[in-house]
Amino acid sequence: MPSALPDGEPVPDDGSLPQRALDGAADRPLGFYLHVPYCATRCGYCDFNTYTASELGGTSRDDYAATVVEEIRLARKVLGDDPRPVETVFVGGGTPTLLDPADLGRMLAAVKDEFGLADGAEVTTEANPESVGPASLAALREAGFNRISFGMQSARQHVLRVLDRTHTPGRPEACVAEARAAGFGHVNLDLIYGTPGETDDDWRASLDAALGAGPDHISAYALIVEEGTQLARRIRRGEVPMTDDDVHADRYLLAEERLSAAGMEWYEVSNWATADDRSARCRHNELYWTGADWWGAGPGAHSHVGGVRWWNVKHPAAYARALAEGRSPGAGREVLTDEDRRVERVLLELRLSQGCPLSLLAPTGAEAAHRARDEGLLEPEPYERGHAVLTLRGRLLADAVVRDLVD
Incomplete structure (x- = not known):
């Protein structure tokens, strides 16, 4: 299921x-x-x-x-x-x-x-x-x-x-x-x-x-x-x-x-x-x-507006019942902290071809980015311009690179 x-x-x-x-x-x-x-x-x-x-x-x-x-x-x-x-x-x-x-x-x-x-x-x-x-x-x-x-x-x-x-x-x-x-x-x-x-x-x-x-x-x-x-x-x-x-x-x-x-x-x-x-x-x-706003409608759909994320009840019957009763079908939500949003930006933007700004990284993450550049996981030219952009090898190891940079 x-x-x-x-x-x-x-x-x-x-x-x-x-x-x-x-x-x-x-x-x-x-x-x-x-x-x-x-x-x-x-x-x-x-x-x-x-x-x-x-x-x-x-x-x-x-x-x-x-x-x-x-x-x-x-x-x-x-x-x-x-x-x-x-x-x-x-x-x-x-x-x-x-x-x-x-x-x-x-x-x-x-x-x-x-x-x-x-x-x-x-x-x-x-x-x-x-x-x-x-x-x-x-x-x-x-x-x-x-x-x-x-x-x-x-x-x-x-x-x-x-x-x-x-x-x-x-x-x-x-x-x-x-x-x-x-x-x-x-x-x-x-x-x-x-x-x-x-x-x-x-x-x-x-x-x-x-x-x-x-x-x-x-x-x-x-x-x-x-x-x-x-x-x-x-x-x-x-x-x-x-x-x-x-x-x-x-x-x-x-x-x-x-x-x-x-x-x-x-x-x-x-x-x-x-x-x-x-x-x-x-x-x-x-x-x-890129962390913009979207409303997800439907059973189990997720939404995000201004740092608040919520998700709907999963089953179509429960979803329909909530709306028929005039209630939100939301099952739960979380209000993201500034730190949550910073980490999410690194997690998501690093997967993009334009990469993420090095300014988003904490000191340990910045040190990891320097090592990743030296190891051929980040493109050197964007790095010098203040952006972490994955090389082809970095894309193969994207999950590991992201983990290091968000530490």
Whole structure:
């Protein structure tokens, strides 16, 4: 089942925020994340907050959009006369495209009605390749979506089978063409490397297939085997092997080689976009990585406004019940200290191609940064200009470098 939510202090029934969270809001970007927790089947590696039909406990997908609209209206009340238009909207899941495009459009329209969308706002939905077609993609584009992210994961059938993915090889590439024909200006493909049984040739084939489809953004993530998932149980029983860190490193180097040769450049450790088009980057994820404000609507969704982070109850039935009773669906929250926010900036910004300012580092972290520069983990030229930027080798060891720099 999905991973547990963290503990935290209670969220007020009206969802109100401390005044300090609202101070200076006009100077920060605002985004919305809309979570759709439904999946046709559960992938063996996934621990996201998702539910199949048998797990819904009497709730209906048919009512879901109206429930999310209620939380968007709650957000308007909580943020008061906040003048900011929304710069990014990201609909994730789950499988958002299990809902009718009209329902996704209804949720987006609520954001636009309550807050307004900034000129050139980025509006993304995730989609599984088997859950869309030319007609639904055209309907999504008509509803206002201008960016779409397809879960490709691999071009090899035996790898997809281990991941419990149900689409056939070649379908994600066809989806890219269909999305372009529908008018989507930006298309992403998600890939996973390090699946048990995947070879270097399998990974090369996946990269080449993804590039051949012509997206302007590719995300490539190392498979993380989460406790409690079906894949973790299969590995524990010895049914499939565990992939080691050296293989992950080799696959990452292959990704960097193939993607950069094709005219893409990394801008976050796991994300590449067309080098000559900054708009190809996922602006919504950049809000997360740079500590901006976003409201997450939906079961289990997380939000952050001005140093206050909160998360919603997980189950769709509990979520719908709270909103029907006029209560915030928040399950808990934490008010970040200045030190918490400093550490988070280092953790997140160091993963970006522009890096993080050395001025954020405590004395021990600054000493670690000096050593990392000498060891070839940080780029020397940005270092001299006061920024810690990971080298390619540093990206391979990003988690360890970050740990040293936040000490």
